Amino acid sequence: MKYLSQKYMRANLILVFLFNVAAQLNAQESAIDLPFKEIHYSIGRAYRGRLIDTYKEAVKIGLSKENKQEEQFYTTNAVFLFNLGGGCFSARPSQIAIKLTNNLVAINWDEPKQPCPRVGEASSFYAMIIINKKEYPNYKELKFKYYWE
Structure with missing residues (x-):
């Protein structure tokens, strides 16, 4: 009897492991790239971390x-303002991915x-993530998190 329960326990552990791997692969496949574009540094500095969803506010x-044209853009899109880099290094668009x-x-x-260069400080990169309101009607509930790879 003891042998039988160990056998089933191993089988269950293997199934749980396979289920977790499948769930992680599915989550990775469902990641969607979001577009972004650079904005003027003074606007980015003053309003970074802010979601703008109306033309009037923009x-x-x-x-x-x-x-x-801008008014039409904000009827179908919202934008999230963010910044990266500064201090030792400035971020470049080719180094950034939004998922x-x-x-x-x-x-x-x-x-x-x-290592950091000995002289000077790099400026931050300021940008906005473009979120289509129709594709993502829950855009106001999105959470934004920074990752350094």
């Missing part, structure tokens, strides 16, 4: 100009691994 903070998985937006920066 114009008020200086993110957008008053025109029909949406479930309700978590991961802001990944492939931070340089070399």
Whole structure:
């Protein structure tokens, strides 16, 4: 009897392990790249970490100009303002990946691994993540997290 229960325990552990691996692979497959673009540093510095979802608010903070094209953009999109880098290194767009998985937006920066330069300080990179309101109707519930790779 003891031998039989150990046999089933091993089988159950293997099944649990396989289930976890499958769930992780499924989560990785469902990660979606979100577009982003650079913005003016003074706007980014003043409003980083903020979700802007109306044209009126974007114009008020200086993110957008008053025109029909910008107004149309904010009827279908929201943007999240963020910054990376500064201090030792400045982030470049080629080093950044924005991934949406479930309700978590991961802001990944492939931070340089070399020692800090001896002279000067690098400026931060300021940008906005573009979120389509129709594709992600729960955009206001999204959580944003920074990752340094």
